[in-house]
Amino acid sequence: MSVRVQSDPFDPGQELSQFSQLVTGAGAIVTFTGVVRDEDGSLDHMLIEHYPAMTGPAIEAIETQAVSRWDLQASLVIHRYGTLAPGDHIMMVATVSRHRANAFSAAEFLMDYLKSRAPFWKKEFTADGASWVAAKDKDEDALKRW
Numbered sequence: 763m764s765v766r767v768q769s770d771p772f773d774p775g776q777e778l779s780q781f782s783q784l785v786t787g788a789g790a791i792v793t794f795t796g797v798v799r800d801e802d803g804s805l806d807h808m809l810i811e812h813y814p815a816m817t818g819p820a821i822e823a824i825e826t827q828a829v830s831r832w833d834l835q836a837s838l839v840i841h842r843y844g845t846l847a848p849g850d851h852i853m854m855v856a857t858v859s860r861h862r863a864n865a866f867s868a869a870e871f872l873m874d875y876l877k878s879r880a881p882f883w884k885k886e887f888t889a890d891g892a893s894w895v896a897a898k899d900k901d902e903d904a905l906k907r908w
Contacts, residue, residue: 763829763837765821767812769844774854781838781856788835790862792869794855796876800848804888808895810843810852811883817841824875832868834859839872843882874904 774795782791798808825837838856846852855872859865884895 763822763825763834764839765818765825766838766840767814767817767821768840768842771842772840772851772854774851777838777840777854778856781836781858785836785858787860788858789860790858790865792857792862792865794869794873795851796853796873798846798848798850798852804890805848806887806889807848808846809885809887810846811885812843812881816881820879820881821876824872824879828857828868828871831871832857832859832864834864834868837868837872839876841876841880841882871908874901874908877901878905 774793778791778793785791798805821839821841825839828834829837834857836856836858838854840854842850842852853876855869855876857865857868857872859868878897878901885892886895
């Protein structure tokens, strides 16, 4: 199990290659990579802030829950902070299990948690100014199924 909160960019293909080499006897590896999106073409960049003493332990706790709940053999969570541009990779989740349903469910659980509960603060910068990103009802609703 591995959690990394980092400012440096990462290569999802390289991360998957390294991650999958550590896994034996698995039936499924599921990955998801989140990308900074620019929905209306006005985003210049996004600033993601966090409090390291809170962020790492919070994500590790939810990862531990996912591992035990879905009998994962391995998991990886990467989340970036700092200044990110549209198209940059912002996060990656990888899960490994003997069965694909467990790997998919655990990955979705981790992604939903990262989107709505992980202690990150996001501020978007456009030509019109800057604004903090507010929580979205659909992200909160996604957590209800867990």
